[in-house]
Amino acid sequence: MNHQQPAGIGKLFSIIALLEGLTWAGLLIGMLLKYTTKTTELGVTLFGPLHGIVFISYVVITVVAAVRLRWPLWATLLAMLAAVPPLVTIPMEIWFKHRGLLSNPAARQAALV
Template sequence: MTDPSARDGFWPVGATRVVSLAEAVSFVLLLVASAIKYGADEPIGVRILGPTHGTLFIAYCLLVLYVSVLRQWKIGRTLLALGASVVPFAPFFVERHWLRPLDASTAGGPGASGATA
């Protein structure tokens, strides 16, 4: 059986890749804004980036759950991908290694998409 997300174009894997990258960037920017808030007493960055990151965080988690069902990920990989949302730069790893489109050589099954967890 082939990956259903491979024939659906951008949705949902491409959307998950974009949200994964945006969530990772917003997390790093929020950490910088937090340092500025407490170091320079300027809270505006946290006021803007806090809700933005929160929205991206929720979207990332929901999309990862959806893609994990589509690609039939093992529970370990799903939990690691969800856990990546709370570690700076970890969503970059998820996007790079687990959310790339499957090519013909790896479309043989759910465990054939690269690294296993």
């Protein structure tokens, strides 16, 4: 395990993963208010487009991080799949950080030696 703090693209991935999870939660709450309680559409109006932008950013940043940080295929696929169910990007990012996947590949290799 490598507990090195991410920098550069790893740090950006961490931020976007958190935002993806939070905007997903905001959209779900907005849909609850709009369709179940029928009290307001504000949550969907606000979080719908916001989540869309963050989701697309997450996909792009995931591809860039996978290439630059030399993730194995399983990690790249897992990161992509984590964006589908609500809030999964948050624990997945924490797990990636603990595994050292958000650190520079050279630093990961040095930690293994």
